[in-house]
Amino acid sequence: MKTAATFVLFFILGLLNITTAQWVNITPPESDTTNFAVYTVNSDVAFISRGNKGTLLKTTNAGLNWALIPNPSTQGINKIQFLDENTGFLGGNNALFKTTNGGVSWITLTETDGFADISFINENTGYMVSISSPPKIYRTTDGGLNYTSRTIFSHINYSGAALSILNQSIIFLLTFRPASDSSIVFKCTNWDSAFTPVYFTKPMCYDISFIDENTGVICGNMGALKRTSNGGIDWVNVNPGNNITFQALHLNNSLSGYVAGNSGSIFKTTNSGINWVQQNSQTSWYINDIHVLPGDSTGFAVGEFGTILKRTNGGFTFLTHESGNIPAGFTLFQNYPNPFNPATKISFALPESGITLLEIFDITGRLVSEIVNTKLSAGMHEYSFDAMDLAAGLYFCKLTFGTGGSSETAFSEVKKMLLIK
Known part of the structure; x- marks a missing residue:
């Protein structure tokens, strides 16, 4: 039996037609209740994707209650992004979806690929990277109605992992290849120009985040946590000294950021990724995604066995x-x-x-x-x-x-x- 110190926070979805859930302490349910992605819209509203069938949850009261909302996909949802309380996008294993009414209803924008990551810089312009190999990047300038795409045929054995979009010109793309446990960072300075490989690294990395044209961080297997200050040309190891697998990375403003992964690990930086300090998450479950508001006041981290952690001004509490x-x-x-x-x-x-x-x-x-x-x-x-x-x-x-x-x-x-x- 687990001790009180190792209990984690879970919520129970009500039986049959009950559509809200509260955080309660229960024995971990079966593994298909893993939470895969989270997006914090504001201090009250957040969305979570749960399970392999794309179940969606929404809170409108800062995480006190979670309600099931319409699910546009029968497959998993890898990424969530909202521009405001009404307009949002889902990157799923089989399509891209959009809502303009806070998740009440969804429209399917494309079913050509599953998406590993999505990034919209406004309601019209967005970028998506497919989960297929070779990496394929999509761009829309009309809110998802039409697309152009680019395929990186020079690296056909690599798959798309994550995007970091600074503006309509500068795009960073992270790819990975499990067979060789390696990753490549690509950079594009104009959509009509080539995606140029700027960095090859081992072990394999899963996420990338840039705060400006020069400063960015990547994270991945075996404690991989590296930082660049010259636009991806050179990278420095900033790992605080461990072999944790880092799954999720989010630089939420010019100074602050978070990285999370296995064994409930959450690390925070307050100096643009130069130094990282471990936070006390009080859970040992794998964390798949983390998203904190730019003001660093509110955010959520989610992971396996239904784990939901909420960040307030004082830290993560549950x-x-x-x-x-x-x-x-x-x-x-x-x-x-x-x-x-x-x-x-x-x-x-x-x-x-x-x-x-x-x-x-x-x-x-x-x-x-x-x-x-x-x-x-x-x-x-x-x-x-x-x-x-x-x-x-x-x-x-x-x-x-x-x-x-x-x-x-x-x-x-x-x-x-x-x-x-």
Whole structure:
């Protein structure tokens, strides 16, 4: 049986016609519930692709609930991108899909190829790379109605892996070849010009992200994490010292970025990929995708066995343990460890079910993290709080129960927490 420290966050889709899901602590279900892709639209809205049949989930309340939305594909969805709450695209194993109403309905744009990656720079102009070999890149300038394509016949044994599009001129393409455990980075400075190979590397890489014409990062097998500062000509190893397989990479602004992969590993950079610091994800499951808003305040990471991690101002937080034993009264326990660096566990007891709010404030009274804001059942609850991005100092953990709910019971308690670094 797994201990509380190794429980991961899962949600259960309701039976039959129930279309919403809440995050609860359950035994991991079968492997076909793996989450493959995630896209964070804003602080409230996000989308997830789940399973091998392209199941789609949507939250409109920052991850508290997830609802099934119409599924345009019977096969897997590899990539999700939304330009706003209404307009979005899906790169699937058999087609490209588009919605203009937030996922209520989808239209099929092309069924010629499955797509490993998609990148739209506006509603009209977008690029896609096929999962086929040799690599084939598509471009649309009318929102997906028509396409032109380019095939890289010079490397017929390689397949498309990922794209990084800076503007309508500069395109970086990452390809890979499993048979030789190798990858090639291509660069194109004009759609009508050639895709030029600029870097060959081993081991194989899976993702690429550029923040400007010169600065970019690639990640992949056996701890492959490399950075360029001259447009892909030269690459420097920036691995923090491990052999983790990095699956997903996202540079969300000019300084901040995340890379994630096996064993629940998440690393963050705050200096454009020069240095990477591991974050406490509190899960050991493989992470397939990660997407954080440019402001670095909200984001999600997803992976195998239904794993969903949410990032708030204070770091990634999720439920680690929930007990069905009914306590005699309300209690907010002292966090443990305390002092802590950078993660700690917060436990509390609820003698009845109701709306529960668990918040972290700094010494000025500013809210730095909202860990829980939903209806919880009666019992013992334990959450993990990661303060990797917060400054050392005194913080306050506040538990509030009964506000906004049907219960007449009201309870509030505060505990001091000391973060040391």
